[in-house]
Amino acid sequence: MxxxxxxxxxxxxxxxxxxxxxxxxxxxxxxxxxxxxxxxxxxxxxxxxxxxxxxxxxxxxxxxxxxxxxxxxxxxxxxxxxxxxxxxxxxxxxxxxxxxxxxxxxxxxxxxxxxxxxxxxxxxxxxxxxxxxxxxxxxxxxxxxxxxxxxxxxxxxxxxxxxxxxxxxxxxxxxxxxxxxxxxxxxxxxxxxxxFTTTTDAAEKPRAFSLNDIISVLKISTTWYCSMIIFGVYTIYAILSYSTNYLTEMYGMTLVAASYMGIVINKIFRAMCGPLGGLITTYTRLKSPTRVIQLLALVSIATLALLLITNQNPTSVAVGIGLILLLAFACYASRGLYFACIGEARTPKYIMGTTVGICSVIGFLPDVFVYPVVGHWQDTLPAADAYRNMWLMGLGATCLVVVFTFLLFSNIKRASAKNTTGQPVTE
CATH class of the missing domain: 1.20.1250.20 (MFS general substrate transporter like domains)
Structure with a gap:
């Protein structure tokens, strides 16, 4: 029932x-x-x-x-x-x-x-x-x-x-x-x-998971596309943790004020922006989570370009805060959607968990390198150069998101064209 x-x-x-x-x-x-x-x-x-x-x-x-x-x-x-x-x-x-x-x-x-x-x-x-x-x-x-x-x-x-x-x-x-x-x-x-007893698509017969399915997951192109989308978005997520440092060092904001901004970015925006991404896919013509992430990535690229420009001559703290909040919105809305790409790609339910696990290993690798690399820049370079490099890292990661959302969306469209079989496209 x-x-x-x-x-x-x-x-x-x-x-x-x-x-x-x-x-x-x-x-x-x-x-x-x-x-x-x-x-x-x-x-x-x-x-x-x-x-x-x-x-x-x-x-x-x-x-x-x-x-x-x-x-x-x-x-x-x-x-x-x-x-x-x-x-x-x-x-x-x-x-x-x-x-x-x-x-x-x-x-x-x-x-x-x-x-x-x-x-x-x-x-x-x-x-x-x-x-x-x-x-x-x-x-x-x-x-x-x-x-x-x-x-x-x-x-x-x-x-x-x-x-x-x-x-x-x-x-x-x-x-x-x-x-x-x-x-x-x-x-x-x-x-x-x-x-174990979930509703399945008409053409997707339930079956038990076996260890051989790990190899199958790795062979599916959408696994790698989803992994790289998560990788790019998560790099921005890690970079945003330096917002407090950026506002204090580049704009002379007090530590207390910058800390409050950190709470807004890391707590309040996380709670608000995830559902907003879902609402966009539900109540607008943009039904595809993959396409929404792609459009948000384009917003991020424009925002990062402006951050690189203002980084050379930081004068208005309001502009700096506004750009960081816009970047945070795009990041958190994308975070609320990137695991939805796995389901949108019609990943079979019996290997859904394995796919999530593999995508998590690859997608969360920025946890390993972003913090020591940015920390090294902060310790060895002038503040303007350190944060310029940081925004460039974010720009490169966001370009990856654009590329792999394009590849994933193309794959999804081909799968929809083969809807009569109900099988995911795996080439």
């Missing part, structure tokens, strides 16, 4: 919020680095090693996470992953020694990346057909942002209620996150389906 539409959207909200907030304890340093050093007794170097442990493990686990999504029950995996992450948080709340924190970070990568990442994306994707992927993935990105923002604001408020020297302040934050994870795990059990 088909579930009512309200149930489908509630399920999407639970999947999205779970997938979004599950990383917050692993990335606790982003907001609470000073309290971690003070109350947990770690040096900044040790905190950095703790973070890099999670990042390295995550890169290794993205691809196998796709296999997990194709072979195992989504309900069981998401429930276990969220509850296990919550229990790891309870261990983290006792302020363990450094070597235990390293092990906890490895375990966080297992529960959030291996067991949850591709599973949550595939589970959300299966809530609609290939024509609804833009809407579903757009709202998924937006709901992730809303969940992360709401929980971050709430825990920050709780943290502020304690005296500055009270070690229970950080402990309370960790315990709240842990409790929310366990609650979301319970909700996943009641709302998320197994993912």
């Amino acid at each position: 088909e579930k009512p539409n309200s149930h489908r959207w509630l399920t999407l909200a639970i999947i999205s919020i779970s997938g979004g907030v599950s990383f917050d304890l692993a990335y606790l340093r982003y907001i609470y680095q000073i309290p971690m050093a003070k109350f947990m007794g770690f040096s900044n170097t040790e905190i950095g090693l703790i973070m890099s442990t999670f990042g390295i493990t995550a890169i290794i686990l993205y691809a196998p996470s796709g296999i997990i999504a194709d072979k195992f029950s989504h309900k069981k995996m998401m429930t276990f992953a969220m509850i296990a992450t919550g229990l790891l948080g309870l261990l983290m709340a006792v302020y363990p020694p450094f070597w235990v924190m390293i092990l906890i970070q490895v375990a966080f990568a297992i529960t959030t990346i291996l067991m949850l990442w591709s599973v949550s994306i595939k589970a959300a994707s299966l809530l609609g057909n290939h024509e609804e992927q833009g809407k579903i993935m757009g709202w998924m990105e937006g709901l992730r942002g809303v969940g992360v923002m709401a929980l971050a604001v709430f825990t920050m408020w709780i943290f502020s209620l304690f005296a500055p020297e009270n070690p229970n302040s950080l402990k309370s934050v960790i315990l709240i996150y842990s409790g929310v994870y366990i609650l979301l795990g319970v909700l996943c059990w009641f709302f998320v389906s197994d993912g």
Whole structure:
């Protein structure tokens, strides 16, 4: 029996919020680095090693996470992953020694990346057909942002209620996150389906996943097209994390004001722009997520060109802020759609998770090189030259998006022309 539409959207909200907030304890340093050093007794170097442990493990686990999504029950995996992450948080709340924190970070990568990442994306994707992927993935990105923002604001408020020297302040934050994870795990059990008995297209017969299908995924051209689209958009996403530095160093903006702009860009825009991308594919003539990303990439290219021009003579901070906000809009709207390209390309459902995993490994590689490269430029070059190089990197990445969205859209049109067979184009 088909579930009512309200149930489908509630399920999407639970999947999205779970997938979004599950990383917050692993990335606790982003907001609470000073309290971690003070109350947990770690040096900044040790905190950095703790973070890099999670990042390295995550890169290794993205691809196998796709296999997990194709072979195992989504309900069981998401429930276990969220509850296990919550229990790891309870261990983290006792302020363990450094070597235990390293092990906890490895375990966080297992529960959030291996067991949850591709599973949550595939589970959300299966809530609609290939024509609804833009809407579903757009709202998924937006709901992730809303969940992360709401929980971050709430825990920050709780943290502020304690005296500055009270070690229970950080402990309370960790315990709240842990409790929310366990609650979301319970909700996943009641709302998320197994993912085995979904509605299939008329010409797509359900079949079991086998390890040989990994080779099949790698042979499909759309896998590589989608991977490079994610790679280009994610490079801009990484570059936008330097917005605070750019506004302070190039325009003389105060650190407090620039930090508020960072919150607007990284939190508020993430929550708003993902659904906007989905709305564009739903309520305008631009039904294709791939085509929308391509048009947003053209907007990004124009914006980056203007940033390169103003970088030579930064005079108006309003212009600088406006250009960065426009770039952020294009980036976050694209982030809300890039996994929809996998569904739009009619990727068979039995290899959807594997495709997401492989695309994640390739697409998120900017996490490995953008930060050390831009950091090196900041340390060795004058500010104007460092940020010029950064915007040029972004321009090159965005050109990749234009090229590969063109290739993907051409492939999708050929697949539509062969609609009588219902098979994806794989040449």
